Amino acid sequence: MAGAGAPAVPQAGRPAPNFDVIVVGAGIMGSCTAHAAASRGARVLLLERFDLLHPLGSSHGDSRIIRDAYAQPRYLRMVRLARCLWAAAEAEAGYRVLTPTPHLSMGPRSSASLAAAIANIGAEEVDVDDLHRRWGGAFALTVPGPVDAWVTALSDHGGVLSATKAVAMFQSLAVAKGAVVRDNTEVVGIDRAPEPDGGGVVVRAAGGEAFRGARCVVTVGAWAAKLLGSWGVDLPIRPLHTLHLYWRVKPGQEQTVSASAGFPTFSSYGDPPVYGAPSLELPGLIKISCDGGPPCDPDARDWLAGDAEVTHRVARWIQEAMPDHVDAAGGPVVRQSCICSMTPDADFVMDFLGGGRDVVVGAGFSGHGFKMGPAVGKILAEMAIDGGSETAAEAGLDLGFFRIGRFDGNPMGNAK
Numbered sequence: 001m002a003g004a005g006a007p008a009v010p011q012a013g014r015p016a017p018n019f020d021v022i023v024v025g026a027g028i029m030g031s032c033t034a035h036a037a038a039s040r041g042a043r044v045l046l047l048e049r050f051d052l053l054h055p056l057g058s059s060h061g062d063s064r065i066i067r068d069a070y071a072q073p074r075y076l077r078m079v080r081l082a083r084c085l086w087a088a089a090e091a092e093a094g095y096r097v098l099t100p101t102p103h104l105s106m107g108p109r110s111s112a113s114l115a116a117a118i119a120n121i122g123a124e125e126v127d128v129d130d131l132h133r134r135w136g137g138a139f140a141l142t143v144p145g146p147v148d149a150w151v152t153a154l155s156d157h158g159g160v161l162s163a164t165k166a167v168a169m170f171q172s173l174a175v176a177k178g179a180v181v182r183d184n185t186e187v188v189g190i191d192r193a194p195e196p197d198g199g200g201v202v203v204r205a206a207g208g209e210a211f212r213g214a215r216c217v218v219t220v221g222a223w224a225a226k227l228l229g230s231w232g233v234d235l236p237i238r239p240l241h242t243l244h245l246y247w248r249v250k251p252g253q254e255q256t257v258s259a260s261a262g263f264p265t266f267s268s269y270g271d272p273p274v275y276g277a278p279s280l281e282l283p284g285l286i287k288i289s290c291d292g293g294p295p296c297d298p299d300a301r302d303w304l305a306g307d308a309e310v311t312h313r314v315a316r317w318i319q320e321a322m323p324d325h326v327d328a329a330g331g332p333v334v335r336q337s338c339i340c341s342m343t344p345d346a347d348f349v350m351d352f353l354g355g356g357r358d359v360v361v362g363a364g365f366s367g368h369g370f371k372m373g374p375a376v377g378k379i380l381a382e383m384a385i386d387g388g389s390e391t392a393a394e395a396g397l398d399l400g401f402f403r404i405g406r407f408d409g410n411p412m413g414n415a416k
């Protein structure tokens with residue numbers, strides 16, 4: 001394995017760990033990490049508690065939005081890095097998982113985060129009349145208050161990621177580079193192996209199996225706080241039950257709102273905070289959903305919690321904003337449950353655990369991590385292998401923003 005301080009170099013008389021990097025959790029983050037580490041020549045084991053590509057976590061389903069429009073420069077940098085890595089992975093796999101589209105941001109001009117997101121990417125402002133003319137008049141927003149109190153801006157950098165297909169792609173690419181993938185293997189504990197035994201970590205699975213690795217990366221999504229509680233780490237990550245909702249496109253408008261016709265992904269910063277993607281994966285349906293949902297225990301889900309309220313809020317938005325193109329009255333045609341793992345400041349957690357450099361955690365992706373998966377995976381793999389991330393440094397990403405310590409004595413972390 002390349003890299004200064006690379007683990008798994010056996011010392012005389014000591015047993016070498018079986019793997020250089022053990023990745024726990026095979027959602028998008030773990031799968032990308034496994035691929036990035038295996039691409040470095042590391043011997044990688046990827047462990048997943050449930051069946052591969054299961055629908056119980058955060059990375060399953062038909063689509064995720066990718067957009068550059070971010071208020072915080074750190075995410076703009078990360079999404080730009082991720083775009084290069086998505087393209088590289090697609091080239092390696094020989095098929096596509098990302099359908100590029102424009103992206104439309106809209107909301108009250110008074111929203112500081114919307115203004116910053118627009119300014120950061122130099123998006124083109126579209127006035128309300130122009131908006132009504134574009135895309136066959138699909139957005140018929142009636143703006144509350146004076147017209148100039150509202151802002152809409154268009155950028156070229158949206159897109160739809162085919163979620164489950166993308167996770168499967170990174171798993172296949174990792175296996176092709178020699179990674180071992182084991183599903184239906186629940187990790188119940190991660191211990192440091194004693195130095196006399198060669199050091200590294202021992203990853204214990206339910207049923208008594210144990211795996212030895214030089215380094216371990218924990219990417220267990222909504223289960224992070226539970227699993228890492230045993231390290232005395234108090235991760236302030238709150239899982240929320242959230243929904244992907246698909247609505248029927250009104251007859252005759254199917255082509256207008258399709259990706260092939262150039263319809264954009266969109267985010268509305270008003271109340272409710274709605275986002276949507278062009279009709280693509282389910283012809284005749286369009287995905288329009290809303291951030292947020294009730295807190296949930298990933299091991300004891302109430303699959304219907306809060307659904308009626310979220311559905312009502314999105315339906316009301318559709319009736320106001322896209323009344324001629326989307327049928328809200330009939331309710332959503334398809335609903336898929338999902339979990340968002342929220343941190344108090346909506347910033348990710350990417351850090352070392354327990355005072356050493358052998359256990360790395362990636363968690364708390366706060367409902368906006370999928371698009372960044374390949375960048376996160378590369379950074380986590382480098383942290384595990386090298387003890388730091390050159391890729392992050394080259395991209396101008398200050399990993400200090402993602403440290404767990406930001407919450408010490410400051411429950412809101414980066415949000416202050």
Ligand SMILES: Cc1cc2nc3c(=O)[nH]c(=O)nc-3n(C[C@H](O)[C@H](O)[C@H](O)COP(=O)(O)OP(=O)(O)OC[C@H]3O[C@@H](n4cnc5c(N)ncnc54)[C@H](O)[C@@H]3O)c2cc1C
Pocket residue numbers: 024025026027028029030047048049050056057058059060063064065066185186187188219220221222223227242243244338339340362363364365366367368369370371372
């Ligand atoms: C409704 C919804 C819409 C979203 N929309 C977008 C979007 O448009 N754009 C975007 O960028 N992001 C979006 N996101 C966020 C994005 O999907 C997540 O940030 C991302 O999928 C998180 O991936 P993960 O790998 O951290 O978690 P997961 O996908 O949950 O993966 C964690 C894995 O760890 C496994 N695991 C847990 N415990 C153990 C254990 N003890 N042993 C072994 N394995 C274990 C789990 O089974 C799971 O497979 C959305 C999320 C939701 C819910």
